[in-house]
Amino acid sequence: VELVRALTELREAIAATRYALPLPTADLAGDAASAIVAQLDDYLLPRLRRLDAPLLVVVGGSTGAGKSTLVNSLVRAPVSVTGVLRPTTRTPVLVCHPHDAPWFTESHLLPHLTRTTGVTVEGASLQVVSAPALRPGLAFLDAPDIDSVVDANRALAIQLLAAADLWLFVTTAARYADAVPWDLLQVARARGTTVALVLDRVPEGAAEQVAPHLAEMLAAYDLGGVPMFVLPETRLDGLGLLSEQLVAPLADWFGALASSAGARAGVVRQTVDGALRSLVPSIEGLAAAVDDQVAAVRALRSSAHAAYQSAQSTVEQGVRDGGLLRGEVLARWQELVGTGDAMRALQARVGRARDRIVAAITGRTVAGSQFQAAVEHGLITLVRSAAADAAEQAATAWRLHPAGAALLATERGRVDLAAPSPDLPQRVERLVRDWQRTVLDLVRTEAGNKRLIARASAYAVNATGLLVMISVFTATSFIPTGLEVAVAGGTTVAAQKVLEAIFGDQAVRELAERARSDLLHQVRTLLDTEEARFTAILDRAGVEAGTADRLRAAVDAVEQARRAAPLPDSPAVPLPPAPAGAGPTAPPASASAPPPSAPRPSAAPPSAAPAPAAARAPGQGGDGVAR
């Protein structure tokens, strides 16, 4: 119960995980995830709820291997269509004893397949047929092929194989080295599914070579303990069945399995246990894929960020020495203070002279041409160009990343990320105007204050001047001439103006510094919205960092539950051994082709010489089962 709950949680966690970024691992992970979910739904959860349910043998293999014929022959009735056209079986057929039929028709296993009883309907359906010839406790499922041109067959077959308690893998002498079935056998081995193997349609005399080679290959693929049966290429009887004699070893083997509850439980136990065990590495694979996604998102995000960071620093460089901005502040200052043209020139000259002196002392050059009032144009160009470069740089960085390239490709229809957003020029102009407005406000609040200081200082200087003048007057016997008064007044005014210019220049410098940081702040905001065009795509992809941990936690819970509550231990009954006499026996059909309806007795009885590989002892891989 604990295990079922843990598995349900794991299923939810897997189903909730998305692999949005098209990384190399993402497709594989998506397929693997849906396969795991399917296996949980179709097999593990229903099977764990009822461990004593009848054993399901899925007969799977290549197209044309004779799966349907084999199933028909085992149940001694033509339940599944056979034929020469490939692929023959398109709807899976489940054959069971009438007694077991309710379990299979009630959609415990494979709940997504609709059950039909007779007529085949298109779509995902499962035809359930009762066959009294079969013993209860064991059912055969004739699966579609795994390698024909019909893709739906392959997907369905893989789904069915995942739901098998025991997989009866059928191959032929012509097919046994095909790559596709071996890939599936690898999957079965990784999942711990119990496998039995039939080498079908072996031509005369070929068994001596083919069977040992197949056994070698099995051993090389770490499937050495799999029971193997060899059936010859032969003519079918009137019902399209193999002769009873030929399938006898196989039928006996399954009979023994069906009659022994212990052996059945052993098979189920091994398959379920193997499937549970295999969850750990496959979920780790999924979690790693999620990690890849998270890492890719981080890499893409940081490359976009780096691009816009460098754009920001380009703008910072551009306004660093302050001349550009001081022109703006100075102009606003003069407009507010309301100086005349003479004063304007004086103030500009003071600023320039100060720059020259600083330059002479520090050795830095003066960019004199920057000291102009046309700040809008320069700023707009600077910001626009920086944003355009950043967009291009970020897009290039993304293009070099597999996931980034795919994201760009999907976005291409809507926005061109390599170019800045189309309304950027307007936004930059707006930004500069907004900034000018704040500069104006800044100057407005500061100007009065600074001017007062300038005035006060000027008065102080003037007072000193007055004192000096009074002493002069004393010396000239207090005879003030009109001329002297005029000179005194003139110097006072001039001193005040010069000082105002000097203090004003200082104020302008301080304000320019503040205006600069304000501008950079606004540019930062603008570039952030530009950068958001990239990050929004990543956000939309919906990669969550915590998903991998949730997957790992869920699979840990399953593993703990599995350890805590081991499956009910079956009595140590091994699988019945593969009978030694299952070698290829029937003589070949003659080259002249009699019509298939003519019943051709498979003449010779099982020969005394057994196929070497068929004698192989079926040492079971599952722990505890063979002991």
Added chain:
Amino acid sequence: VSLAVRGGRSRVDSVIERVEALRRFLAAAQDHVPEPELAPARTVVDRAGQRLALSRDHTVVALAGTTGSGKSSLFNALSRRRLSKVGVRRPTTGIAHACVWGLESASTLLDWLGVPPNRRFLRDDPGAADDDPALRGLVLLDLPDLDSVERSHRLEVDRLLALVDLVVWVLDPQKYADRVVHEQYLAQFRGHRDITVVVLNQADLLTPVDAERCLADLRRLVDDDGLDGVPVLATSTVGAPGLARLQDLLERAVAARQAALRRLAGDVDAVVDDLAALVDRAPPADAVDRGAQRALADALAQAAGVPAVVAATRRAYVHRAGAAMGWPVLRWLRRLRPDPLRRLHLPSAGTRDNLPVPVSSLPGATPAQRASVGLAVRTVGERAGGGLPGPWPAATVSAARRRLDDLPDALDVAIARTDLGLGRTPFWWRIVGAVQWLCTLAAFAGLVWLAVRYALFALGLPELPGPRVGRLPLATLLLLGGLLAGLLLGALVRPLIGIGAGRARRRAQARLRASIGEVAGELVVEPVRTVLLAYGEARAALRSAR
């Protein structure tokens, strides 16, 4: 039964020209289109060159198919020898075998195909009972399987399938509907319908009725693969349908000696179709946008400091005019102030082309100016490539930018080489200067005369008689008149200097703009134009490769 030949003889005959056109396309596009997009075409061109250089009297026919379909049996049956090992152990054949009909051994062809020498067999026994003269020139290849667990076999098959002239796909009743054959091989050969044959081997295993149905089903699958019209035959090496029809088909293919060219034609078709999207739009009529060019020239002029040079030119004119025509007594004072042009380290009359140009002292471009140059350059590239498909817009932008780093220096050189028009001293400067000197000399002469008279007077010597003009002595008149005339002349030429300075300024402006325009043309517009030309060439070449 015959091959699904498309097009007439001309289609085959033009293969060589089409390959050549494809080669021209590659040459035009290679610098501007990412290499991965061109790689298939390059492979085809290379392969075509190699194949056409080799024997065209031989027809290379490959037997390809799944493991256990009887490729080797068919190979042996066609060659009437036991050359390739036949067996039940799968996969049987690991390395391609070749059998050559005819007197020549076609060894260079087989070297090219990569068939090892110990797997080559020669049917050169004319007059023998089993001789097939009609097959002379056939090179039959027995390929490894394409679906077994041995991945290396697949690689070998893929390699050889790209080289052979005609492919016989050998399938059997058990495997004829396998996904790997149809999806990964037959469907990929839809461009090569005229060199593809599909046989259902081991047909003897089926009853004739079943064989008919099976063949019809295979026909349907092959049509679904896009290979309609391709011959689909039933064969057997041991029983009923036999090999007669296949042999007949091969004989005709060998006799026609067209398969190699057809194969190449199919290859060219395929890559041309893939490449068509790269050049599917007409190149823009107005190659490089004029407005963008003007904006570029403006931005470059600002960044290169043209306004500063123009202003300096005007001031230099005034300065030099002052030096040439100012009042000679105070002329030296001018020397105390620097010549504005010389301050910028610019020559007055441009440097002659063959002399090296020293760098000017113009201030560097400000970040804002650099940014506006960047924008203008990008705009030129974008406007030029705007209407082009695929990778071309990126190519025009990067072409426009390619020499961005060279721009500052090229602009500096262009400015230094520009003749600002101050090299020659105008004639009227000389005249006015001479008159100034005359006035000054007159004043000086008057002064000296007066001084002499004063000395005589101080020493109590008798006064020298001197000419008089009216009531004034000539000496006084000379002195005062000279001084007055000099000052007057200086005042009179001032407006003239102003006019001249204005003209010098405009002239410098025009000349500098022209030089900047040349630089923009050479470093920005020309690379863009090269890309557009390459586009046009590639488009024309691909059209003739069609």
